[in-house]
Amino acid sequence: MKPKVTPSVVKNCQAEETVSSLLAQNPSLSPGEAATKLFGKKEKTGKPSSDADQDLSPSSAEDLQLASSCGRWGPTRPGELFLRVYHDVLCCLEADPLGGVVSPALIGTYGSIPLSVIAPLVDLIRHMSNVIVRAKKEVLFATCSWSASDAIDLISDALKELSRRAGARGDRVVVKIIFDKAGPKQFVNPHQKVPVEVYTGEKIKLPHPNEIPNLELEVSSLHVPLLGTLHAKFMVVDRQIGIVESNNMENNANMEMMTHLEGPIVDSLYDSFLITWFEALNPPLPSRNYTATQGGFSTSNEPSFQKLFDQGDTREQQAIVQDGNEAKEHLAPHNPGDPHYDDTLAAEITRVQAMYSPRPGESRVSAINRHLNDTSKSKAKLTAPEPKPGSEFTPYIAHKKEDMPMAVVSRRPHGSPSNADAFVPQNEAFLSCIRNAKQSVFIQTPDLNAFQLLPALAAAVKRGVEITYYVCLGYNDAGEMMPGQGGTNETFAAKLCKELSPQERSLLHVHWYTAKDQSKPIHHQFSQRACHVKLLIADGHVGIQGSGNQDTQSWYHSQEINIMIDSEATCRKWREGIERNQNTGTYGRGSQEDGEWRDEQGNEAEGATKKSAPPISWVKGAVGMAKKLQSKGGF
Numbered sequence: 001m002k003p004k005v006t007p008s009v010v011k012n013c014q015a016e017e018t019v020s021s022l023l024a025q026n027p028s029l030s031p032g033e034a035a036t037k038l039f040g041k042k043e044k045t046g047k048p049s050s051d052a053d054q055d056l057s058p059s060s061a062e063d064l065q066l067a068s069s070c071g072r073w074g075p076t077r078p079g080e081l082f083l084r085v086y087h088d089v090l091c092c093l094e095a096d097p098l099g100g101v102v103s104p105a106l107i108g109t110y111g112s113i114p115l116s117v118i119a120p121l122v123d124l125i126r127h128m129s130n131v132i133v134r135a136k137k138e139v140l141f142a143t144c145s146w147s148a149s150d151a152i153d154l155i156s157d158a159l160k161e162l163s164r165r166a167g168a169r170g171d172r173v174v175v176k177i178i179f180d181k182a183g184p185k186q187f188v189n190p191h192q193k194v195p196v197e198v199y200t201g202e203k204i205k206l207p208h209p210n211e212i213p214n215l216e217l218e219v220s221s222l223h224v225p226l227l228g229t230l231h232a233k234f235m236v237v238d239r240q241i242g243i244v245e246s247n248n249m250e251n252n253a254n255m256e257m258m259t260h261l262e263g264p265i266v267d268s269l270y271d272s273f274l275i276t277w278f279e280a281l282n283p284p285l286p287s288r289n290y291t292a293t294q295g296g297f298s299t300s301n302e303p304s305f306q307k308l309f310d311q312g313d314t315r316e317q318q319a320i321v322q323d324g325n326e327a328k329e330h331l332a333p334h335n336p337g338d339p340h341y342d343d344t345l346a347a348e349i350t351r352v353q354a355m356y357s358p359r360p361g362e363s364r365v366s367a368i369n370r371h372l373n374d375t376s377k378s379k380a381k382l383t384a385p386e387p388k389p390g391s392e393f394t395p396y397i398a399h400k401k402e403d404m405p406m407a408v409v410s411r412r413p414h415g416s417p418s419n420a421d422a423f424v425p426q427n428e429a430f431l432s433c434i435r436n437a438k439q440s441v442f443i444q445t446p447d448l449n450a451f452q453l454l455p456a457l458a459a460a461v462k463r464g465v466e467i468t469y470y471v472c473l474g475y476n477d478a479g480e481m482m483p484g485q486g487g488t489n490e491t492f493a494a495k496l497c498k499e500l501s502p503q504e505r506s507l508l509h510v511h512w513y514t515a516k517d518q519s520k521p522i523h524h525q526f527s528q529r530a531c532h533v534k535l536l537i538a539d540g541h542v543g544i545q546g547s548g549n550q551d552t553q554s555w556y557h558s559q560e561i562n563i564m565i566d567s568e569a570t571c572r573k574w575r576e577g578i579e580r581n582q583n584t585g586t587y588g589r590g591s592q593e594d595g596e597w598r599d600e601q602g603n604e605a606e607g608a609t610k611k612s613a614p615p616i617s618w619v620k621g622a623v624g625m626a627k628k629l630q631s632k633g634g635f
Contacts, residue, residue, distance in 0.1 A: 003091035013070035018103035020271040027284035031274040039097040071108020078405040082566040088432040089425045100425035101410045102272045111265030114299040117258040118577040119395030120375035121247045124258045125151045129158035137286040138174040140236040140273045145248035146179040153336030163212035174216045180230035181221035194219040228413030231558035233547045239287035240297040242269040253376035254532035266292035300401035304346035309400045317394040324353030349396040369517035380528040383519040404567040413559040433538035442537045443469040447551035449486030458499040468509040474524035477609045486552040493595025510590035512597040514583040523607030541568040
C-alpha cells in the first residue's frame, strides 16, 4: 500500500516544541540531548516496504489536506504540486522523525528570497563575507570540504572585520563552524572538536583567537564512517538571514548556486544547524530566545533595495549590467586580502557586476573569460561569441519581496556502504516532483546517476512530461565507476535513452555544462570549467535548491540540506539566470540517440571517458573513490 502520513507524524509536525525551543528553555542541554528527549533515537534505516515502493498512486484530496495541516504557511498557500511533494516527504518521518535533520514542526514553513547567486564559487563567498561582517550576535556556518583557498581567505578577512566591528560596539559575537573531516577518531564519535592549533594551521587557515578578540569561535568536524559525509552547506546569521549554497570552501573551477533566505524559514535552518552540531554549545547561542518568525528584519525594507524594483516586479538584469558598467571605474573589487565591504545588498550587486564589465579595449565575453580564469586559477581559451544584448552574465539576481511556501527537504548522513537509506525527505522530494509533474522537469547537477532516477525519469517522459537536465562532463568519473556508485553521466544518459522510443526521446533533453565563455563542454579532468549547481524545477513553479546532487553519494550517504519553494516568479528567475550565466542550453546539447555530446564532425569532447569492462572500470573507480573521499574536491 502507498505510504501514509501517520498520526505520530502529524502530532510531531503540529507540536510546539522543537530542538531549538527546548534549548531555549534549557541552554544546558546539548542539541543531541534535546533531540533524543523529544524524538528518541533513530530506530531503523529509511527504507520503505516493497509494497510501498511499488505503489506510486497519487495522493487523495484528504491526504493533501492532512499534509497542509502539517505546515506553518503563514500568509501563503501551497499549490497542489507542492502539497503532493510535501505529503510524500512527511511519509518518511515515521521511521525517523529527524530524518530531514530538522524538527518536524519546522519542515513546512514560509519565507522570502531577496537574492539568488549563480556564479563562480568566490562570488558566492563575497556575499557570505558581507553578511558575516554585518552580524550582531552570531554566525553559524556548516560546509563540506574546507581547505586553504581564496574562499577561506575571504571568510577569514570577514571574521577579523567582524571582530573589529564588535569591539567598536563593545560586543562579542559567537561563531560556530563545522565541516566534514574523516579520520580514525570519527569511529569513536563522528563529531570532533577541532583544536586551535589545527584550525589556525596552513590547511584550514582560520584566524587565531588573538586576531579576533571579540569573537567566541568554536570549530568542529563531522563524518559518519565510512561514507556519511557532511555535505550540507549553509549559514545562519543572527537568526535573521539564512544562506543555502552548493559550494565547498576551496579553490576550484565550479559554477555554483546560492539562495539568501529570510523570514520563518531561517528558524528551520537554525534548528538544522543545532541538530548538525549535536554537541554542547559553549557558550549558548545569543539568539536562542529570538525567532525569525517574530519578524523585525527584512532586506526588502532597505530603501536602496526597494529602488531596484521601481520599474517592475523584478529588476531587469539589463539594468544591473548598466550599473556595473558605470561603476567599474570607481568601485574596487571585493577580493581576498583586499576586502571592500558594502553596507547594503544593492551595493553588493553593483560591485560584483562591475567585475564582469569590460575594461578599455576588451569585449564583454573576454571580460567573462578573464573573470572565470581568475576564479578557477586556469587559462582556458575563449571560444564563445559575444553574448547578445540582454544575455550578459549577471551573477547576482535580486527578487522583489514575495512570501512563498517553503519546506526543508534534507537527509541525515548514513555511513554504511549499502544504499539502503533511500526513503528520506530529500529523495522523496526529488522523486515526487518527477512523478507528479504534469508538464516539465528541469534539473542541473554535477552528476545524475542515482539508480531510482532511471525508472522515474523514463516514466515521466512516457506520460508526456518534458525532461531537461544539465550535467557536467567527466565530473568524478573514476569514482562513479565503482560498484554501487551509479556509473558515469554518459553511462546513465545512454541507459535512459535506451528505455525510450525514438518518439519519446523528443521529450528528453540531455545537456553537458558549457561555460559562458565556451562554445563546447570542457571535460572536468582539465580543471578549467565545471558546474556544481544543484537545482530541480517542476512545472515551472516548484523548485528545490541546495547541496544535494542527483548521485549515489548524495542520495544514500551524505548529509544534505535543500529548500523546496512554491513560486513561479522565483523559479522563472532561476531558469533565466541559469541560461544567462552559461552556454549549456546553446552549445551543450547531447545526442537524442544516446545522450552523449559530439561536435559537428561527430567527435566526442576531448578527454571523454572511454567505456571499460567492469574489472578495468573498478580499478579506475578505486583510484577515483580515494580521490573523492579526500578532504577537498570530491563533493
